[in-house]
Amino acid sequence: MSSEHPFDDLNILIKTMPTASAEAVAAVRARDAQLTKPPGALGRLEEIVEHLAAWQGKESPTIERPTVVVFAGNHGVTAQGVSPFPSSVTEQMLKNFSAGGAAVNQICATWGAGLKVFELALQIPTKDFCEAPAMEARECAGTVAFGMEAIAGGADLLAFGEMGIGNTTSAAAIYHALYGGAAADWVGRGTGLDDAGLQRKISAVERAVALHKPELTDPWEVLRRLGGREIAAMAGGILAARMERIPVLLDGYVACAAAAILHAIDPSTLDHCLAGHRSPEGAHGEVLRRFGKKPLLDLGMRLGEGSGAALAMGIVKAAVACHRDMATFSSAGVDNKA
Ligand SMILES: O=C(O)c1ccc[n+]([C@@H]2O[C@H](COP(=O)([O-])O)[C@@H](O)[C@H]2O)c1
Numbered sequence: 395m396s397s398e399h400p401f402d403d404l405n406i407l408i409k410t411m412p413t414a415s416a417e418a419v420a421a422v423r424a425r426d427a428q429l430t431k432p433p434g435a436l437g438r439l440e441e442i443v444e445h446l447a448a449w450q451g452k453e454s455p456t457i458e459r460p461t462v463v464v465f466a467g468n469h470g471v472t473a474q475g476v477s478p479f480p481s482s483v484t485e486q487m488l489k490n491f492s493a494g495g496a497a498v499n500q501i502c503a504t505w506g507a508g509l510k511v512f513e514l515a516l517q518i519p520t521k522d523f524c525e526a527p528a529m530e531a532r533e534c535a536g537t538v539a540f541g542m543e544a545i546a547g548g549a550d551l552l553a554f555g556e557m558g559i560g561n562t563t564s565a566a567a568i569y570h571a572l573y574g575g576a577a578a579d580w581v582g583r584g585t586g587l588d589d590a591g592l593q594r595k596i597s598a599v600e601r602a603v604a605l606h607k608p609e610l611t612d613p614w615e616v617l618r619r620l621g622g623r624e625i626a627a628m629a630g631g632i633l634a635a636r637m638e639r640i641p642v643l644l645d646g647y648v649a650c651a652a653a654a655i656l657h658a659i660d661p662s663t664l665d666h667c668l669a670g671h672r673s674p675e676g677a678h679g680e681v682l683r684r685f686g687k688k689p690l691l692d693l694g695m696r697l698g699e700g701s702g703a704a705l706a707m708g709i710v711k712a713a714v715a716c717h718r719d720m721a722t723f724s725s726a727g728v729d730n731k732a
């Protein structure tokens with residue numbers, strides 16, 4: 395980050411993003427027409443392969459190193475009584491990820507996907523954004539940059555996930571700041587708040603957005619004031635994936651708050667992303683609608699940790715396997731339609 399304003403380099407990078415390969419999509423469509431099935435019969439699996447080809451820039455897309463990257467952070471806003479779980483769970487879950495005991499470990503193992511987990515200064519929670527900006531500008535931009543570095547390792551499909559007690563309050567505040575309406579439109583029960591807790595959470599989001607409103611002129615400022623480190627790092631990861639032409643599967647309600655920051659800067663920043671799933675938390679469905687993305691899965695999952703996107707990796711792998719390995723009408727001696 396060499397520029398005067400910590401986010402200037404990111405804005406410049408966004409202006410140089412690669413675009414989709416129309417040639418690769420045309421090649422996929424040509425092969426698809428020869429495969430032993432009625433045209434269009436694999437439905438969205440066909441669109442998935444076109445998406446991968448467009449963004450990998452490959453006529454024959456590959457999923458050899460699917461990887462889930464999870465970032466973890468702690469949140470000062472938990473002081474407002476907005477989560478039923480204590481902040482200690484964030485670090486304890488990191489140990490659980492390392493030991494292979496979390497849900498996302500099992501889902502990744504099922505598909506042979508890699509899992510990388512990064513903790514972001516868990517001992518120093520972000521500031522309570524009901525009282526002050528969550529992060530300093532350099533800290534926030536530096537964490538976005540950390541997220542960009544974290545994708546190194548040769549992945550050909552990425553999903554970004556998070557762990558952070560209190561972070562559904564941060565995500566709700568980001569959505570309320572970006573999209574307006576009432577705080578209650580964007581707030582859900584997170585890990586299972588009761589009615590009184592839900593009212594505290596709505597009040598916290600209302601007060602935070604009202605406090606910061608005059609300064610929320612730029613989406614990066616929304617991230618800095620109302621976000622968390624894991625949300626900043628996911629935004630960096632999504633952006634770096636785009637620069638490396640790696641398609642991304644978006645996870646749930648919290649992961650999409652990172653995507654929403656990028657989308658507010660320039661909607662085309664999410665063109666390389668598919669929505670992995672829809673979480674029942676808050677208004678995730680409405681957020682995906684604003685992105686113009688239809689989720690691959692809708693299984694009532696509201697866990698976070700990248701689990702919904704990780705599960706959708708299996709669908710994506712199957713789509714690629716069909717495209718790559720199905721026989722053609724001529725190779726299998728199957729009569730094509732007249
Ligand atoms: O991503 C989602 O759709 C989602 C919905 C509800 C909860 N979570 C997870 O639950 C944690 C935050 O919940 P909370 O109630 O502490 O704000 C955090 O670790 C998230 O990964 C995640």
Ligand SMILES: Cc1cc2nc[nH]c2cc1C
Pocket residue numbers: 479483487556557558585697698699
């Ligand atoms: C136990 C637990 C596991 C999680 N995984 C992601 N968020 C979580 C929140 C809790 C509380």
